[in-house]
Amino acid sequence: MKVKLKIWRQPNARSKGKFVDYDLDDISPEMSFLEMLDALNTRLIQQGDDPVAYEHDCREGICGSCGLFINGRPHGPEREVATCQLHMRSFRDGDTIVVEPWRAKAFPVIKDLVVDRSAFEKIMDAGGFVSVDTGSAPEANTTPVKKQNAERAFDAGVCIGCGACVAACKNSSASLFVAAKISQLALLPQGKAEAQRRALNMVARMEELGFGSCTSTEACEVECPKSISLDHIARMNREYLRASFSEEKD
Amino acid sequence: MSHFLTSPVGKKFIMSITGIFLMLFLIVHLTVNSLLMVGPDAFNSAAHFMTTNSFIMVLEPLLALGFIIHIIYSAYLTMQNQRLRPVHYKKVDRWGSSTWPSRNMFILGGLVLIFLVIHLSNFFWKVKFGDLDTVMVQGTQMHDLYGLVSALFINWWWYDLIYILGALFLALHLSHGFWAAFQSLGWDNDLWRVRLKRIAYVFAVIMGVGFSSIPVYFLITSG
Numbered sequence: 001m002k003v004k005l006k007i008w009r010q011p012n013a014r015s016k017g018k019f020v021d022y023d024l025d026d027i028s029p030e031m032s033f034l035e036m037l038d039a040l041n042t043r044l045i046q047q048g049d050d051p052v053a054y055e056h057d058c059r060e061g062i063c064g065s066c067g068l069f070i071n072g073r074p075h076g077p078e079r080e081v082a083t084c085q086l087h088m089r090s091f092r093d094g095d096t097i098v099v100e101p102w103r104a105k106a107f108p109v110i111k112d113l114v115v116d117r118s119a120f121e122k123i124m125d126a127g128g129f130v131s132v133d134t135g136s137a138p139e140a141n142t143t144p145v146k147k148q149n150a151e152r153a154f155d156a157g158v159c160i161g162c163g164a165c166v167a168a169c170k171n172s173s174a175s176l177f178v179a180a181k182i183s184q185l186a187l188l189p190q191g192k193a194e195a196q197r198r199a200l201n202m203v204a205r206m207e208e209l210g211f212g213s214c215t216s217t218e219a220c221e222v223e224c225p226k227s228i229s230l231d232h233i234a235r236m237n238r239e240y241l242r243a244s245f246s247e248e249k250d
Numbered sequence: 251m252s253h254f255l256t257s258p259v260g261k262k263f264i265m266s267i268t269g270i271f272l273m274l275f276l277i278v279h280l281t282v283n284s285l286l287m288v289g290p291d292a293f294n295s296a297a298h299f300m301t302t303n304s305f306i307m308v309l310e311p312l313l314a315l316g317f318i319i320h321i322i323y324s325a326y327l328t329m330q331n332q333r334l335r336p337v338h339y340k341k342v343d344r345w346g347s348s349t350w351p352s353r354n355m356f357i358l359g360g361l362v363l364i365f366l367v368i369h370l371s372n373f374f375w376k377v378k379f380g381d382l383d384t385v386m387v388q389g390t391q392m393h394d395l396y397g398l399v400s401a402l403f404i405n406w407w408w409y410d411l412i413y414i415l416g417a418l419f420l421a422l423h424l425s426h427g428f429w430a431a432f433q434s435l436g437w438d439n440d441l442w443r444v445r446l447k448r449i450a451y452v453f454a455v456i457m458g459v460g461f462s463s464i465p466v467y468f469l470i471t472s473g
Protein backbone atom coordinates (compact mmCIF):
# COMPACT_ATOMS: atom_id res chain seq x y z
CA MET A 1 0.00 0.00 0.00
CA LYS A 2 0.93 3.65 -0.47
CA VAL A 3 0.92 6.28 2.25
CA LYS A 4 1.83 9.95 2.47
CA LEU A 5 3.48 10.88 5.75
CA LYS A 6 3.60 14.36 7.25
CA ILE A 7 6.22 14.09 9.97
CA TRP A 8 7.36 16.71 12.47
CA ARG A 9 11.10 17.29 12.02
CA GLN A 10 13.03 19.32 14.56
CA PRO A 11 16.84 18.97 14.74
CA ASN A 12 17.10 19.75 18.47
CA ALA A 13 15.29 21.25 21.43
CA ARG A 14 16.18 24.85 20.57
CA SER A 15 15.54 24.89 16.86
CA LYS A 16 12.22 25.55 15.18
CA GLY A 17 10.61 22.49 13.70
CA LYS A 18 8.44 21.92 10.64
CA PHE A 19 6.41 19.23 8.93
CA VAL A 20 8.12 17.32 6.12
CA ASP A 21 6.24 15.16 3.61
CA TYR A 22 7.41 11.65 2.71
CA ASP A 23 5.79 9.28 0.22
CA LEU A 24 6.12 5.56 0.84
CA ASP A 25 5.08 3.17 -1.92
CA ASP A 26 5.50 -0.46 -0.97
CA ILE A 27 4.20 -0.71 2.58
CA SER A 28 2.77 -4.03 3.67
CA PRO A 29 -0.46 -3.87 5.71
CA GLU A 30 1.15 -6.41 8.05
CA MET A 31 3.92 -4.00 9.02
CA SER A 32 3.70 -2.37 12.40
CA PHE A 33 3.69 1.42 12.44
CA LEU A 34 7.25 1.44 13.77
CA GLU A 35 8.41 -0.98 11.05
CA MET A 36 6.94 1.42 8.52
CA LEU A 37 9.00 4.21 10.09
CA ASP A 38 12.04 1.90 10.03
CA ALA A 39 11.50 1.43 6.28
CA LEU A 40 11.39 5.20 5.87
CA ASN A 41 14.57 5.61 7.92
CA THR A 42 16.42 2.95 5.90
CA ARG A 43 15.60 4.95 2.80
CA LEU A 44 16.66 8.23 4.40
CA ILE A 45 19.97 6.74 5.57
CA GLN A 46 20.65 5.29 2.10
CA GLN A 47 20.02 8.75 0.64
CA GLY A 48 22.42 10.23 3.16
CA ASP A 49 19.66 12.12 5.00
CA ASP A 50 19.07 12.38 8.73
CA PRO A 51 16.71 9.57 9.85
CA VAL A 52 13.55 10.45 11.79
CA ALA A 53 14.18 10.19 15.53
CA TYR A 54 11.49 8.35 17.46
CA GLU A 55 11.57 6.44 20.71
CA HIS A 56 10.98 2.70 21.04
CA ASP A 57 12.22 -0.21 23.08
CA CYS A 58 10.11 -3.29 23.84
CA ARG A 59 7.87 -3.14 20.76
CA GLU A 60 5.30 -5.19 22.66
CA GLY A 61 3.31 -2.52 24.48
CA ILE A 62 4.95 -2.71 27.89
CA CYS A 63 7.75 -0.14 28.11
CA GLY A 64 5.77 2.99 27.28
CA SER A 65 8.47 4.68 25.23
CA CYS A 66 6.92 4.67 21.75
CA GLY A 67 4.20 7.33 22.08
CA LEU A 68 3.41 9.20 18.85
CA PHE A 69 0.49 11.48 18.03
CA ILE A 70 -0.89 9.93 14.85
CA ASN A 71 -3.65 11.55 12.80
CA GLY A 72 -4.84 13.59 15.75
CA ARG A 73 -4.80 10.83 18.35
CA PRO A 74 -2.22 9.47 20.80
CA HIS A 75 -1.01 6.04 19.65
CA GLY A 76 -3.15 6.35 16.51
CA PRO A 77 -6.68 5.26 15.66
CA GLU A 78 -6.97 1.90 17.47
CA ARG A 79 -8.02 1.50 21.10
CA GLU A 80 -5.94 -0.13 23.83
CA VAL A 81 -2.73 -0.30 21.84
CA ALA A 82 0.57 1.53 22.07
CA THR A 83 2.09 2.84 18.82
CA CYS A 84 4.32 -0.25 18.55
CA GLN A 85 1.21 -2.47 18.45
CA LEU A 86 -0.47 -0.41 15.75
CA HIS A 87 -0.35 -1.94 12.28
CA MET A 88 -0.57 -0.44 8.82
CA ARG A 89 -3.78 -2.41 8.18
CA SER A 90 -5.47 0.22 10.37
CA PHE A 91 -4.92 2.71 7.52
CA ARG A 92 -6.18 2.76 3.95
CA ASP A 93 -4.17 2.73 0.78
CA GLY A 94 -3.40 6.33 -0.18
CA ASP A 95 -3.96 7.77 3.31
CA THR A 96 -2.16 10.86 4.50
CA ILE A 97 -0.82 10.24 8.01
CA VAL A 98 0.20 13.15 10.24
CA VAL A 99 2.80 12.16 12.84
CA GLU A 100 3.57 14.55 15.70
CA PRO A 101 5.36 14.34 19.03
CA TRP A 102 3.40 14.67 22.31
CA ARG A 103 2.66 18.38 22.77
CA ALA A 104 2.87 19.69 26.32
CA LYS A 105 4.94 22.32 28.08
CA ALA A 106 6.07 19.64 30.52
CA PHE A 107 7.20 17.32 27.69
CA PRO A 108 9.64 19.41 25.60
CA VAL A 109 10.76 18.01 22.25
CA ILE A 110 14.34 16.67 22.24
CA LYS A 111 14.49 15.80 18.56
CA ASP A 112 11.86 15.16 15.86
CA LEU A 113 9.27 12.90 17.52
CA VAL A 114 11.15 12.30 20.77
CA VAL A 115 10.03 14.20 23.86
CA ASP A 116 11.56 14.45 27.31
CA ARG A 117 9.22 12.60 29.66
CA SER A 118 11.48 12.84 32.70
CA ALA A 119 8.79 14.98 34.36
CA PHE A 120 7.03 11.66 35.06
CA GLU A 121 10.13 10.41 36.89
CA LYS A 122 10.14 13.58 38.97
CA ILE A 123 6.52 13.00 39.93
CA MET A 124 7.43 9.44 40.94
CA ASP A 125 10.30 10.79 43.04
CA ALA A 126 7.77 12.88 44.96
CA GLY A 127 6.03 9.82 46.38
CA GLY A 128 5.45 7.00 43.92
CA PHE A 129 7.05 4.43 46.19
CA VAL A 130 6.73 2.67 49.54
CA SER A 131 9.43 3.86 51.91
CA VAL A 132 8.66 1.60 54.86
CA ASP A 133 10.57 -1.67 55.01
CA THR A 134 8.12 -4.35 53.97
CA GLY A 135 10.60 -7.16 54.56
CA SER A 136 11.03 -10.21 52.37
CA ALA A 137 8.09 -11.94 50.70
CA PRO A 138 5.63 -12.75 53.49
CA GLU A 139 3.68 -15.94 53.97
CA ALA A 140 0.68 -15.84 51.63
CA ASN A 141 -2.52 -14.75 53.40
CA THR A 142 -0.81 -13.18 56.42
CA THR A 143 -1.82 -9.77 55.06
CA PRO A 144 -5.34 -10.13 53.74
CA VAL A 145 -6.17 -7.96 50.71
CA LYS A 146 -9.71 -7.68 49.46
CA LYS A 147 -10.01 -9.26 46.03
CA GLN A 148 -11.67 -6.15 44.56
CA ASN A 149 -8.86 -3.97 45.87
CA ALA A 150 -6.21 -6.32 44.54
CA GLU A 151 -7.88 -6.13 41.13
CA ARG A 152 -8.27 -2.36 41.21
CA ALA A 153 -4.65 -1.97 42.25
CA PHE A 154 -3.62 -4.23 39.40
CA ASP A 155 -5.73 -2.24 36.92
CA ALA A 156 -3.89 0.90 38.03
CA GLY A 157 -0.56 -0.90 38.12
CA VAL A 158 -0.57 -1.69 34.40
CA CYS A 159 0.19 1.97 33.55
CA ILE A 160 3.29 2.00 31.35
CA GLY A 161 4.02 5.71 31.81
CA CYS A 162 3.70 6.45 28.12
CA GLY A 163 2.23 9.94 28.52
CA ALA A 164 -0.70 9.46 26.13
CA CYS A 165 -3.02 10.77 28.84
CA VAL A 166 -1.12 14.08 28.90
CA ALA A 167 -1.00 14.20 25.10
CA ALA A 168 -4.74 13.59 24.83
CA CYS A 169 -5.80 16.04 27.52
CA LYS A 170 -6.92 19.52 26.49
CA ASN A 171 -5.31 20.77 29.73
CA SER A 172 -2.09 18.74 29.37
CA SER A 173 -2.99 17.22 32.71
CA ALA A 174 -1.13 14.22 34.06
CA SER A 175 -4.03 13.36 36.36
CA LEU A 176 -4.56 9.86 34.97
CA PHE A 177 -0.90 8.89 35.32
CA VAL A 178 -0.59 10.37 38.82
CA ALA A 179 -3.93 8.89 39.87
CA ALA A 180 -2.89 5.44 38.65
CA LYS A 181 0.24 5.59 40.82
CA ILE A 182 -1.55 7.00 43.87
CA SER A 183 -4.38 4.49 43.51
CA GLN A 184 -2.18 1.46 43.03
CA LEU A 185 -0.35 2.12 46.28
CA ALA A 186 -3.28 3.46 48.31
CA LEU A 187 -5.28 0.31 47.65
CA LEU A 188 -2.68 -2.06 49.07
CA PRO A 189 -1.65 -2.43 52.72
CA GLN A 190 2.02 -1.66 52.08
CA GLY A 191 1.19 1.67 50.46
CA LYS A 192 -1.67 2.74 52.69
CA ALA A 193 0.53 4.08 55.48
CA GLU A 194 1.84 6.91 53.31
CA ALA A 195 -1.26 7.41 51.17
CA GLN A 196 -2.07 10.93 52.36
CA ARG A 197 1.39 12.39 52.13
CA ARG A 198 1.87 10.69 48.78
CA ALA A 199 -1.30 12.24 47.36
CA LEU A 200 -0.33 15.73 48.57
CA ASN A 201 3.24 15.51 47.31
CA MET A 202 2.63 13.90 43.94
CA VAL A 203 -0.21 16.29 43.06
CA ALA A 204 1.90 19.28 44.12
CA ARG A 205 4.81 18.04 42.02
CA MET A 206 2.55 17.49 39.01
CA GLU A 207 1.43 21.10 39.23
CA GLU A 208 4.98 22.46 39.66
CA LEU A 209 6.16 20.60 36.57
CA GLY A 210 3.56 22.29 34.38
CA PHE A 211 0.73 19.78 34.04
CA GLY A 212 -2.84 21.10 34.15
CA SER A 213 -5.91 20.26 36.20
CA CYS A 214 -8.64 17.79 35.30
CA THR A 215 -11.85 18.82 33.52
CA SER A 216 -13.03 15.17 33.46
CA THR A 217 -13.39 15.08 29.67
CA GLU A 218 -12.43 11.37 29.80
CA ALA A 219 -10.17 11.68 26.74
CA CYS A 220 -7.26 10.19 28.75
CA GLU A 221 -9.16 7.03 29.62
CA VAL A 222 -10.18 6.47 26.00
CA GLU A 223 -6.68 7.09 24.61
CA CYS A 224 -4.76 5.24 27.33
CA PRO A 225 -3.28 2.06 25.80
CA LYS A 226 -4.04 0.28 29.07
CA SER A 227 -7.55 1.76 29.51
CA ILE A 228 -6.75 3.07 32.98
CA SER A 229 -10.07 4.20 34.44
CA LEU A 230 -11.04 7.73 35.43
CA ASP A 231 -12.26 6.18 38.68
CA HIS A 232 -8.64 6.30 39.79
CA ILE A 233 -8.73 10.11 39.41
CA ALA A 234 -11.73 10.15 41.73
CA ARG A 235 -9.72 8.08 44.21
CA MET A 236 -6.80 10.50 43.88
CA ASN A 237 -9.18 13.41 44.58
CA ARG A 238 -10.54 11.55 47.60
CA GLU A 239 -7.07 10.88 48.99
CA TYR A 240 -5.99 14.45 48.34
CA LEU A 241 -9.09 16.06 49.85
CA ARG A 242 -8.99 13.75 52.86
CA ALA A 243 -5.33 14.61 53.39
CA SER A 244 -5.99 18.35 53.00
CA PHE A 245 -8.78 18.40 55.53
CA SER A 246 -7.27 16.06 58.10
CA GLU A 247 -5.31 17.45 61.03
CA GLU A 248 -2.54 14.93 61.08
CA LYS A 249 -0.67 14.43 57.88
CA ASP A 250 0.91 11.02 58.09
CA MET B 251 -4.59 25.72 53.07
CA SER B 252 -3.29 28.49 50.81
CA HIS B 253 -1.67 25.89 48.62
CA PHE B 254 -4.90 23.92 48.54
CA LEU B 255 -6.70 26.76 46.78
CA THR B 256 -4.17 26.82 43.94
CA SER B 257 -3.56 23.07 43.63
CA PRO B 258 -5.13 21.20 40.70
CA VAL B 259 -7.44 19.20 42.99
CA GLY B 260 -8.25 22.19 45.22
CA LYS B 261 -9.22 24.40 42.29
CA LYS B 262 -11.61 21.74 41.07
CA PHE B 263 -12.98 21.37 44.60
CA ILE B 264 -13.91 25.06 44.52
CA MET B 265 -15.47 24.73 41.04
CA SER B 266 -17.42 21.71 42.19
CA ILE B 267 -18.75 23.14 45.48
CA THR B 268 -19.81 26.43 43.86
CA GLY B 269 -21.26 24.51 40.89
CA ILE B 270 -23.35 22.28 43.16
CA PHE B 271 -24.54 25.35 45.08
CA LEU B 272 -25.57 27.02 41.82
CA MET B 273 -27.39 23.88 40.72
CA LEU B 274 -29.36 23.84 43.98
CA PHE B 275 -30.30 27.45 43.30
CA LEU B 276 -31.46 26.48 39.80
CA ILE B 277 -33.84 23.89 41.26
CA VAL B 278 -35.46 26.54 43.49
CA HIS B 279 -35.50 29.07 40.66
CA LEU B 280 -37.20 26.69 38.23
CA THR B 281 -39.75 25.66 40.84
CA VAL B 282 -40.76 29.29 41.42
CA ASN B 283 -40.77 30.02 37.68
CA SER B 284 -43.06 27.12 36.92
CA LEU B 285 -45.74 28.99 38.92
CA LEU B 286 -45.84 31.46 36.01
CA MET B 287 -47.80 28.77 34.21
CA VAL B 288 -50.20 28.39 37.15
CA GLY B 289 -51.29 32.02 37.17
CA PRO B 290 -50.49 35.62 38.17
CA ASP B 291 -51.46 35.31 41.83
CA ALA B 292 -49.50 32.13 42.47
CA PHE B 293 -46.36 33.54 40.87
CA ASN B 294 -46.63 36.98 42.42
CA SER B 295 -47.08 35.51 45.90
CA ALA B 296 -44.06 33.23 45.44
CA ALA B 297 -41.95 36.09 44.11
CA HIS B 298 -43.11 38.28 46.99
CA PHE B 299 -42.03 35.58 49.42
CA MET B 300 -38.63 35.24 47.71
CA THR B 301 -37.96 38.99 47.91
CA THR B 302 -39.12 39.53 51.48
CA ASN B 303 -38.30 36.35 53.41
CA SER B 304 -35.29 37.00 55.65
CA PHE B 305 -33.72 33.56 55.12
CA ILE B 306 -33.78 34.09 51.35
CA MET B 307 -32.38 37.60 51.80
CA VAL B 308 -29.38 36.13 53.62
CA LEU B 309 -28.92 33.59 50.82
CA GLU B 310 -28.98 36.22 48.09
CA PRO B 311 -25.50 37.70 48.66
CA LEU B 312 -24.21 34.15 49.15
CA LEU B 313 -25.60 33.24 45.76
CA ALA B 314 -23.90 36.25 44.20
CA LEU B 315 -20.66 35.17 45.88
CA GLY B 316 -21.13 31.63 44.56
CA PHE B 317 -21.45 32.97 41.02
CA ILE B 318 -18.47 35.29 41.40
CA ILE B 319 -16.17 32.59 42.78
CA HIS B 320 -17.31 30.06 40.15
CA ILE B 321 -16.68 32.54 37.34
CA ILE B 322 -13.35 33.89 38.61
CA TYR B 323 -12.02 30.40 39.29
CA SER B 324 -13.22 29.15 35.92
CA ALA B 325 -11.28 31.91 34.16
CA TYR B 326 -8.18 31.37 36.32
CA LEU B 327 -8.30 27.60 35.77
CA THR B 328 -9.04 27.69 32.06
CA MET B 329 -6.37 30.26 31.24
CA GLN B 330 -3.77 28.42 33.27
CA ASN B 331 -4.59 25.14 31.54
CA GLN B 332 -4.43 26.70 28.09
CA ARG B 333 -0.89 27.94 28.64
CA LEU B 334 0.38 24.42 29.22
CA ARG B 335 0.47 23.47 25.53
CA PRO B 336 2.53 26.24 23.91
CA VAL B 337 2.88 24.39 20.59
CA HIS B 338 -0.45 23.12 19.29
CA TYR B 339 -1.10 19.95 17.35
CA LYS B 340 -1.50 20.25 13.61
CA LYS B 341 -4.25 17.68 13.60
CA VAL B 342 -6.43 16.86 16.62
CA ASP B 343 -9.26 14.38 16.57
CA ARG B 344 -11.12 14.47 19.87
CA TRP B 345 -14.57 13.46 18.68
CA GLY B 346 -14.14 9.82 19.57
CA SER B 347 -12.69 10.42 23.00
CA SER B 348 -14.67 13.19 24.70
CA THR B 349 -17.95 15.08 24.44
CA TRP B 350 -18.17 18.60 23.01
CA PRO B 351 -19.59 20.19 26.19
CA SER B 352 -16.81 18.69 28.32
CA ARG B 353 -14.21 20.35 26.09
CA ASN B 354 -16.02 23.69 25.97
CA MET B 355 -17.15 24.35 29.53
CA PHE B 356 -15.64 27.83 29.53
CA ILE B 357 -17.34 28.85 26.29
CA LEU B 358 -20.66 27.46 27.50
CA GLY B 359 -20.18 29.15 30.88
CA GLY B 360 -19.36 32.42 29.09
CA LEU B 361 -22.56 32.19 27.04
CA VAL B 362 -24.51 31.51 30.24
CA LEU B 363 -22.83 34.59 31.75
CA ILE B 364 -23.90 36.79 28.83
CA PHE B 365 -27.42 35.50 29.28
CA LEU B 366 -27.18 36.17 33.00
CA VAL B 367 -26.31 39.83 32.46
CA ILE B 368 -29.30 40.29 30.13
CA HIS B 369 -31.51 38.38 32.53
CA LEU B 370 -30.48 40.44 35.56
CA SER B 371 -31.06 43.71 33.71
CA ASN B 372 -34.49 42.47 32.57
CA PHE B 373 -35.82 41.51 35.99
CA PHE B 374 -33.55 41.67 38.99
CA TRP B 375 -32.52 45.28 38.40
CA LYS B 376 -36.09 46.43 37.89
CA VAL B 377 -37.29 44.62 41.01
CA LYS B 378 -34.51 46.09 43.15
CA PHE B 379 -34.25 49.60 41.78
CA GLY B 380 -37.07 50.28 39.34
CA ASP B 381 -40.63 51.23 40.16
CA LEU B 382 -42.96 48.41 39.29
CA ASP B 383 -46.74 48.30 39.21
CA THR B 384 -48.23 46.81 42.32
CA VAL B 385 -51.13 44.40 42.76
CA MET B 386 -53.17 43.16 45.72
CA VAL B 387 -53.09 39.41 46.32
CA GLN B 388 -55.20 38.19 49.25
CA GLY B 389 -54.92 41.50 51.03
CA THR B 390 -51.18 41.98 50.54
CA GLN B 391 -49.73 44.72 48.38
CA MET B 392 -46.92 43.37 46.17
CA HIS B 393 -44.98 43.97 42.93
CA ASP B 394 -46.67 42.73 39.78
CA LEU B 395 -43.73 40.64 38.65
CA TYR B 396 -46.00 38.44 36.59
CA GLY B 397 -46.97 41.49 34.55
CA LEU B 398 -43.32 42.36 33.96
CA VAL B 399 -42.39 38.82 32.87
CA SER B 400 -45.41 38.20 30.67
CA ALA B 401 -45.08 41.60 28.97
CA LEU B 402 -41.45 40.87 28.12
CA PHE B 403 -42.16 37.44 26.68
CA ILE B 404 -45.30 38.45 24.83
CA ASN B 405 -44.06 41.74 23.33
CA TRP B 406 -40.49 40.99 22.36
CA TRP B 407 -39.99 37.77 20.44
CA TRP B 408 -36.22 38.01 20.47
CA TYR B 409 -36.24 37.88 24.26
CA ASP B 410 -38.03 34.55 23.95
CA LEU B 411 -35.24 33.40 21.69
CA ILE B 412 -32.54 34.64 24.08
CA TYR B 413 -34.15 32.84 27.00
CA ILE B 414 -34.51 29.59 25.06
CA LEU B 415 -30.86 29.79 23.98
CA GLY B 416 -29.80 30.59 27.54
CA ALA B 417 -31.59 27.47 28.76
CA LEU B 418 -29.91 25.42 26.02
CA PHE B 419 -26.39 26.60 26.91
CA LEU B 420 -27.09 26.00 30.57
CA ALA B 421 -28.33 22.47 29.84
CA LEU B 422 -25.17 21.70 27.85
CA HIS B 423 -23.01 23.12 30.67
CA LEU B 424 -24.80 20.91 33.17
CA SER B 425 -24.82 17.77 31.01
CA HIS B 426 -21.11 17.60 31.79
CA GLY B 427 -20.91 19.77 34.94
CA PHE B 428 -23.35 17.73 37.00
CA TRP B 429 -21.35 14.51 37.07
CA ALA B 430 -17.95 16.23 36.82
CA ALA B 431 -18.74 18.00 40.09
CA PHE B 432 -19.00 14.65 41.86
CA GLN B 433 -15.88 13.36 40.14
CA SER B 434 -14.01 16.41 41.48
CA LEU B 435 -15.20 15.57 44.99
CA GLY B 436 -13.98 12.01 44.56
CA TRP B 437 -17.35 10.33 44.60
CA ASP B 438 -17.08 8.39 41.35
CA ASN B 439 -16.31 4.71 41.12
CA ASP B 440 -17.11 1.93 38.66
CA LEU B 441 -20.73 1.91 39.79
CA TRP B 442 -21.49 5.58 40.35
CA ARG B 443 -19.90 7.12 37.28
CA VAL B 444 -22.51 5.48 35.05
CA ARG B 445 -25.34 6.45 37.41
CA LEU B 446 -24.20 10.04 37.87
CA LYS B 447 -23.83 10.50 34.13
CA ARG B 448 -27.40 9.31 33.58
CA ILE B 449 -28.67 11.60 36.32
CA ALA B 450 -26.67 14.43 34.74
CA TYR B 451 -28.46 14.03 31.42
CA VAL B 452 -31.86 13.87 33.09
CA PHE B 453 -31.05 16.94 35.20
CA ALA B 454 -29.76 18.85 32.17
CA VAL B 455 -32.88 18.03 30.15
CA ILE B 456 -35.18 19.06 33.02
CA MET B 457 -33.33 22.38 33.38
CA GLY B 458 -33.18 23.03 29.64
CA VAL B 459 -36.79 22.12 28.88
CA GLY B 460 -38.03 23.62 32.15
CA PHE B 461 -36.54 27.08 31.68
CA SER B 462 -37.31 27.32 27.98
CA SER B 463 -40.91 26.17 28.50
CA ILE B 464 -41.73 29.54 30.09
CA PRO B 465 -41.12 31.77 27.05
CA VAL B 466 -42.70 29.04 24.90
CA TYR B 467 -45.76 29.04 27.17
CA PHE B 468 -46.24 32.80 26.82
CA LEU B 469 -45.70 32.67 23.07
CA ILE B 470 -48.34 29.97 22.69
CA THR B 471 -50.95 31.34 25.11
CA SER B 472 -50.69 34.89 23.77
CA GLY B 473 -51.52 33.52 20.31
Ligand code: HEM
Pocket residue numbers: 214215216262263265266267268269270272273276320321324325327328355356357358359360361362363423426427428430431432434435
Ligand atom coordinates in the same frame (compact mmCIF):
# COMPACT_ATOMS: atom_id res chain seq x y z
C1 HEM C 1 -26.18 28.74 37.03
C2 HEM C 1 -25.06 28.73 36.45
C3 HEM C 1 -23.99 27.68 36.53
C4 HEM C 1 -24.03 26.43 37.07
C5 HEM C 1 -25.18 25.73 37.77
C6 HEM C 1 -22.72 25.83 36.85
C7 HEM C 1 -22.36 24.56 37.26
C8 HEM C 1 -21.14 23.98 37.04
C9 HEM C 1 -20.74 22.70 37.52
C10 HEM C 1 -21.58 21.77 38.38
C11 HEM C 1 -19.48 22.46 37.07
C12 HEM C 1 -18.63 21.22 37.29
C13 HEM C 1 -17.55 21.48 38.29
C14 HEM C 1 -16.50 20.41 38.29
O1 HEM C 1 -16.06 19.98 37.20
O2 HEM C 1 -16.09 19.99 39.36
C15 HEM C 1 -19.08 23.59 36.30
C16 HEM C 1 -17.86 23.71 35.65
C17 HEM C 1 -17.47 24.84 34.98
N1 HEM C 1 -18.13 26.04 34.92
FE1 HEM C 1 -20.02 26.37 35.55
N2 HEM C 1 -21.92 26.72 36.18
C18 HEM C 1 -22.65 27.88 35.97
C19 HEM C 1 -22.22 29.02 35.37
C20 HEM C 1 -20.96 29.22 34.87
C21 HEM C 1 -20.46 30.46 34.35
C22 HEM C 1 -21.26 31.77 34.29
C23 HEM C 1 -19.16 30.23 33.96
C24 HEM C 1 -18.12 31.13 33.36
C25 HEM C 1 -18.06 32.08 32.69
C26 HEM C 1 -18.86 28.84 34.20
C27 HEM C 1 -17.68 28.22 33.88
C28 HEM C 1 -17.37 26.91 34.16
C29 HEM C 1 -16.17 26.23 33.72
C30 HEM C 1 -15.05 26.81 32.88
C31 HEM C 1 -16.23 24.93 34.23
C32 HEM C 1 -15.23 23.81 34.00
C33 HEM C 1 -14.02 23.89 34.86
C34 HEM C 1 -12.97 22.92 34.39
O3 HEM C 1 -12.35 23.15 33.34
O4 HEM C 1 -12.74 21.94 35.06
N3 HEM C 1 -19.96 28.26 34.78
N4 HEM C 1 -20.10 24.52 36.30
Ligand code: SF4
Pocket residue numbers: 158159160161162163164165166176177180220223224225226227228
Ligand atom coordinates in the same frame (compact mmCIF):
# COMPACT_ATOMS: atom_id res chain seq x y z
S1 SF4 D 1 -2.28 6.34 32.45
FE1 SF4 D 1 -2.36 5.29 30.44
S2 SF4 D 1 -1.92 6.93 28.98
FE2 SF4 D 1 -1.25 7.70 30.97
S3 SF4 D 1 0.92 7.15 31.13
FE3 SF4 D 1 -0.22 5.44 32.08
S4 SF4 D 1 -0.52 3.98 30.39
FE4 SF4 D 1 0.07 5.91 29.42
Ligand code: FES
Pocket residue numbers: 055056057058059060061062063064065066067082083084085160
Ligand atom coordinates in the same frame (compact mmCIF):
# COMPACT_ATOMS: atom_id res chain seq x y z
S1 FES E 1 7.96 0.24 22.25
FE1 FES E 1 7.53 -0.36 24.31
S2 FES E 1 5.43 0.18 24.51
FE2 FES E 1 5.81 0.56 22.43
